[in-house]
Amino acid sequence: MKDLFEKIYRDKGPLGKWAAQAEGYFVFPKLEGEISNRMKFQGKDVITWSINDYLGLANHPEVRKVDGEAGVRYGSAYPMGARMMSGHTDLHEQLQNELAAFVNKKAAYLLNFGYQGMVSTIDALVAKDDIIVYDVDSHACIIDGVRLHMGKRFTYKHNDMDSLEKNLERATKMAEQTGGGILVISEGVFGMRGEQGRLKEIVALKKKFNFRFFVDDAHGFGTLGATGAGTGEEQGVQDEIDVYFATFAKSMASTGAFIAADQEIIDYLKYNLRSQMFAKSLQMQLVVGALKRLDMLRTMPELKKNLWTIVDALQSGLKDRGFDIGTTQSCVTPVYLKGSIPEAMALVRDLRENYGIFCSIVVYPVIPKGLILLRMIPTATHTLEDVKETLDAFDAIRSRLENGTYKRMSAALIAAMGE
Numbered sequence: 001m002k003d004l005f006e007k008i009y010r011d012k013g014p015l016g017k018w019a020a021q022a023e024g025y026f027v028f029p030k031l032e033g034e035i036s037n038r039m040k041f042q043g044k045d046v047i048t049w050s051i052n053d054y055l056g057l058a059n060h061p062e063v064r065k066v067d068g069e070a071g072v073r074y075g076s077a078y079p080m081g082a083r084m085m086s087g088h089t090d091l092h093e094q095l096q097n098e099l100a101a102f103v104n105k106k107a108a109y110l111l112n113f114g115y116q117g118m119v120s121t122i123d124a125l126v127a128k129d130d131i132i133v134y135d136v137d138s139h140a141c142i143i144d145g146v147r148l149h150m151g152k153r154f155t156y157k158h159n160d161m162d163s164l165e166k167n168l169e170r171a172t173k174m175a176e177q178t179g180g181g182i183l184v185i186s187e188g189v190f191g192m193r194g195e196q197g198r199l200k201e202i203v204a205l206k207k208k209f210n211f212r213f214f215v216d217d218a219h220g221f222g223t224l225g226a227t228g229a230g231t232g233e234e235q236g237v238q239d240e241i242d243v244y245f246a247t248f249a250k251s252m253a254s255t256g257a258f259i260a261a262d263q264e265i266i267d268y269l270k271y272n273l274r275s276q277m278f279a280k281s282l283q284m285q286l287v288v289g290a291l292k293r294l295d296m297l298r299t300m301p302e303l304k305k306n307l308w309t310i311v312d313a314l315q316s317g318l319k320d321r322g323f324d325i326g327t328t329q330s331c332v333t334p335v336y337l338k339g340s341i342p343e344a345m346a347l348v349r350d351l352r353e354n355y356g357i358f359c360s361i362v363v364y365p366v367i368p369k370g371l372i373l374l375r376m377i378p379t380a381t382h383t384l385e386d387v388k389e390t391l392d393a394f395d396a397i398r399s400r401l402e403n404g405t406y407k408r409m410s411a412a413l414i415a416a417m418g419e
Helices: 006-010 016-022 061-074 090-102 114-125 140-147 161-178 199-207 231-235 263-270 284-299 302-320 341-355 384-402 405-409 411-417
Strands: 038-041 044-048 107-111 131-135 153-156 182-187 212-216 243-247 257-261 333-338 360-362 371-376
Touching: 016 341, 044 341, 044 384, 061 284, 090 107, 090 257, 090 284, 107 114, 107 263, 114 140, 114 182, 114 212, 114 243, 114 257, 114 263, 131 140, 131 161, 140 182, 153 161, 161 182, 161 199, 182 199, 199 212, 199 231, 257 263, 302 333, 302 384, 333 384, 341 360, 341 371, 341 384, 341 405, 384 405, 405 411
Parallel strands: 131 153, 131 182, 182 212, 212 243
Antiparallel strands: 038 044, 107 257, 243 257, 333 371, 360 371
């Protein structure tokens, strides 16, 4: 019999094998200072394009004031216990009601964390006779939720409606045999590519197939739609989304999440979501802070307007200079370059150390081998000067990538890794 840990000693995984070279700089970096468009990284001032603070609320004085006052009043423990036992309050209910109204649903329920809540919601919605059909590029929280499912599940090609229809045909035949139902899952905005899910086209397939539709709108909530109610509002199909999910970790610059649906669905979920039934209630400081943030989303449209001024300037500037930003239809701004993982490390180090630009780097196995993805998150706190500095820096690093500078710089790293 093998030692359980033998596989860990033998194989650190496709990312883990780079830990000695990457940790503390490329992965698990430490940004310091107040959350803003400019922070400090290893003692240097950098323009930060990796903070999911879309609307600039994280360090907004009104938000900081409310968060601080709530901390003084309630502390960080209240309420104690799970919602079903001793952790339920009027303010939890108020936040749920206001969130439901904001996203045009009958009811909503708070979740302690987005990832945990998504996994648990999928688990609660389906039984072993049901079939799940989901986009192959879905976020890890969706994939992990689907893994819990004891029944059949199918993936369809990313945003490919022909592929979805074929899988719905397969799912329908299977559901007729099992006596179960079908759950289709898509993201409102796919967080890596920035593409909107084709919600309108998916909803149209309800005329042909019998399924329920679950949307993860983490990146759309607060940034898309006339009022900021998300991708469903943007595409005019919010009413046709059966279960709507959004997190507080993006536009709300906080911790927590929520699901919204018809009252009967929410009533069922709140009695069957294991991650909420058996976990401590969302603390009051976060609930009060979320109420303030939601009020600002509703009453301060200039926040979203300022965000999109930066988004449009950054994305149009990149395209004008010939950069490949894919097919993003959201604030998420990917920049695709060609190169190896060691070249990517050299490029990002140059970008941070010599140009003062901090953005996330994504490489294989998250994206195909030979590609480098620099993922940028514009916020309402960025300035047009930030955009110009960044565009000029990207021109410089592209030139150095193409003339082989980073390949030469990375040769020693490749040799050390035995690649």
